[in-house]
Amino acid sequence: MNTLFAGICLWLAMVSSAAAHRLDEYLQATCLSIDLARVDVEIDLTPGISMASNVFGWIDTNRDGEISQVEGEAYARAMLRSTVLKADGSPMPMTLEESSFPTLREMSLGVGTIRLRATAAIPAALPGRHQISFRNMHHPESSVYMVNVLVPENRRLQFGEQRRDVAQLGLTLDYTVTGDAPKDRTLTLALLGFAMAGCLSLRLAISRREKAKRPV
Amino acid sequence: MIHSPESPSKPTMNKREWIILLALVSPFAFGFQRSAAPAVNGNVMAKVVQAANAFLATLSATEQAKCTFGFTSSQRTGWSNLPTGIFQRNGLRLGDMKPQQREAALMLVAAVLSRGGYQKVTDIMNGDEVLKNAGGGRTGGRPSEGIRFGLDEYYMALLGTPSTTTPWMIQFGGHHLAINVTIAGESSVMTPSLPAAQPAKYTLNGQTVRPLGRENDKGFALIGALNAAQLKKAVLNYVVTDLVLGPGNDGKVIQPEGILASELDASQQAMLLDIAHEWVGILNDEAANAKMAEIKANLPKTYFAWSGATKNGSLAYYRIQGPTLIIEYAPQFGDLDHIHTIYRDPTNDYGAKLVRK
Numbered sequence: 001m002n003t004l005f006a007g008i009c010l011w012l013a014m015v016s017s018a019a020a021h022r023l024d025e026y027l028q029a030t031c032l033s034i035d036l037a038r039v040d041v042e043i044d045l046t047p048g049i050s051m052a053s054n055v056f057g058w059i060d061t062n063r064d065g066e067i068s069q070v071e072g073e074a075y076a077r078a079m080l081r082s083t084v085l086k087a088d089g090s091p092m093p094m095t096l097e098e099s100s101f102p103t104l105r106e107m108s109l110g111v112g113t114i115r116l117r118a119t120a121a122i123p124a125a126l127p128g129r130h131q132i133s134f135r136n137m138h139h140p141e142s143s144v145y146m147v148n149v150l151v152p153e154n155r156r157l158q159f160g161e162q163r164r165d166v167a168q169l170g171l172t173l174d175y176t177v178t179g180d181a182p183k184d185r186t187l188t189l190a191l192l193g194f195a196m197a198g199c200l201s202l203r204l205a206i207s208r209r210e211k212a213k214r215p216v
Numbered sequence: 217m218i219h220s221p222e223s224p225s226k227p228t229m230n231k232r233e234w235i236i237l238l239a240l241v242s243p244f245a246f247g248f249q250r251s252a253a254p255a256v257n258g259n260v261m262a263k264v265v266q267a268a269n270a271f272l273a274t275l276s277a278t279e280q281a282k283c284t285f286g287f288t289s290s291q292r293t294g295w296s297n298l299p300t301g302i303f304q305r306n307g308l309r310l311g312d313m314k315p316q317q318r319e320a321a322l323m324l325v326a327a328v329l330s331r332g333g334y335q336k337v338t339d340i341m342n343g344d345e346v347l348k349n350a351g352g353g354r355t356g357g358r359p360s361e362g363i364r365f366g367l368d369e370y371y372m373a374l375l376g377t378p379s380t381t382t383p384w385m386i387q388f389g390g391h392h393l394a395i396n397v398t399i400a401g402e403s404s405v406m407t408p409s410l411p412a413a414q415p416a417k418y419t420l421n422g423q424t425v426r427p428l429g430r431e432n433d434k435g436f437a438l439i440g441a442l443n444a445a446q447l448k449k450a451v452l453n454y455v456v457t458d459l460v461l462g463p464g465n466d467g468k469v470i471q472p473e474g475i476l477a478s479e480l481d482a483s484q485q486a487m488l489l490d491i492a493h494e495w496v497g498i499l500n501d502e503a504a505n506a507k508m509a510e511i512k513a514n515l516p517k518t519y520f521a522w523s524g525a526t527k528n529g530s531l532a533y534y535r536i537q538g539p540t541l542i543i544e545y546a547p548q549f550g551d552l553d554h555i556h557t558i559y560r561d562p563t564n565d566y567g568a569k570l571v572r573k
Binding site for chain 2: 146
């Protein structure tokens with residue numbers, strides 16, 4: 001048992017202290033969902049442990065230790081103003097749709113995430129090549145960023161290259177809008193097959209009827 | 217060193233922790249052996265159902281009520297990588313189970329996973345015990361405020377009724393571990409699941425343990441095997457500091473990036489499949505073999521993306537993404553000793569396809 005105990009002590013001694021959660025960074029993760037005439041923007045903001053009181057202080061402007069709806073929305077709108085969404089090179093205003101805020105305790109543990117949901121109407125994209133770009137400049141002095149785009153649900157959108165800067169403050173996506181949704185080839189072939197079989201059956205039926213009518 | 221409220225003042229394990237550790241190894245130490253060969257005759261799930269019922273039989277009515285949930289309840293998505301005290305799990309806590317119950321719970325985990333998968337789970341849990349005894353990690357100099365780590369803090373939950381015909385689910389998880397296995401008839405899937413590790417390397421009884429060491433080494437081996445033209449496509453020009461599709465991101469599919477597997481040679485493709493198997497192969501061999509066949513069939517549409525340095529021992533993130541697979545490997549915020557990973561199937565998370573059948 002003594003050997004085992006010594007083994008455990010050695011095992012414990014060899015474990016270095018490690019950070020369980022992010023510390024001094026403000027993680028800003030953005031996800032863009034693009035459709036023909038709108039872009040939905042999800043932004044999740046998670047301050048590290050050392051950043052928590054600062055970030056909470058930016059939002060809790062009356063210093064009562066709680067984030068009121070007014071304070072939350074004011075911060076959310078300010079945050080959105082420090083981002084730029086462009087469609088084919090033109091800035092598109094974003095409308096805040098939803099925001100939620102964690103408690104100070106959650107933030108202090110490095111796991112409190114502020115969630116913002118916004119949307120932007122963009123000019124309905126005509127068939128052809130288009131571009132969406134997004135840039136986040138909210139507190140770059142202390143932030144790390146992630147920005148991604150979701151696979152399009154609309155089959156008329158075909159995404160091309162994504163370009164980001166090394167810190168992921170921004171993303172530019174080239175995409176193509178097709179005239180019609182690409183047809184499902186299997187379905188098309190099956191329908192064509194059924195149509196041909198139908199025509200053939202009809203033709204055979206007519207031919208049999210004509211034969212039957214002919215005088216012997 | 218910061219101790220959580222339940223941490224011992226000395227770096228030793230108490231009797232209860234020894235019992236838990238014994239229970240962890242008991243499926244192998246006491247003759248419960250899983251076949252290393254692929255299961256045949258579809259009897260794997262019958263054994264899993266048997267193990268689940270054996271576990272339930274050890275519980276009182278109150279404990280059963282705490283441990284069981286409706287198959288479609290919100291418990292299904294109620295999992296996390298976070299420790300107790302930050303995220304409150306439902307289900308029955310290992311630390312609240314009697315030795316016989318703990319052993320039965322772990323037998324169930326061993327029954328549904330492969331032998332290697334169970335070992336990985338054990339390594340992750342033991343790592344959390346190490347973390348606990350090391351003070352639970354820094355919390356920015358603040359008290360840990362009730363955050364608890366260690367072997368006691370893993371939870372078992374069963375959703376639906378264990379059955380060889382109707383769908384049900386096993387959830388087992390705690391800090392840095394979320395195993396979600398949906399079972400329908402003879403089929404089982406383990407997506408979404410989150411195996412993670414902190415510390416990424418520790419010594420236990422004189423042996424070095426790296427719970428996710430193969431995931432790291434195989435990733436670096438593949439990126440090291442790419443030529444310049446392939447590297448140009450595979451390596452992203454930006455830093456990724458965390459999982460993109462971690463907990464709370466169910467249903468999202470990001471636009472894939474990196475190099476297509478069809479642009480890899482046969483040997484590189486085999487390496488890519490071998491990496492994927494580190495996650496897929498956590499589940500029992502029968503289900504893992506079926507999943508690997510599906511991934512192989514979709515290989516031409518599968519991407520491999522890398523961010524970071526390419527020399528083993530450096531910080532690097534990677535992602536494998538195909539039509540029915542998303543795997544991310546992400547060291548946390550510049551810390552090589554703290555790894556998060558996620559394993560998803562955008563078409564079959566929580567067994568969506570199995571349940572529809």
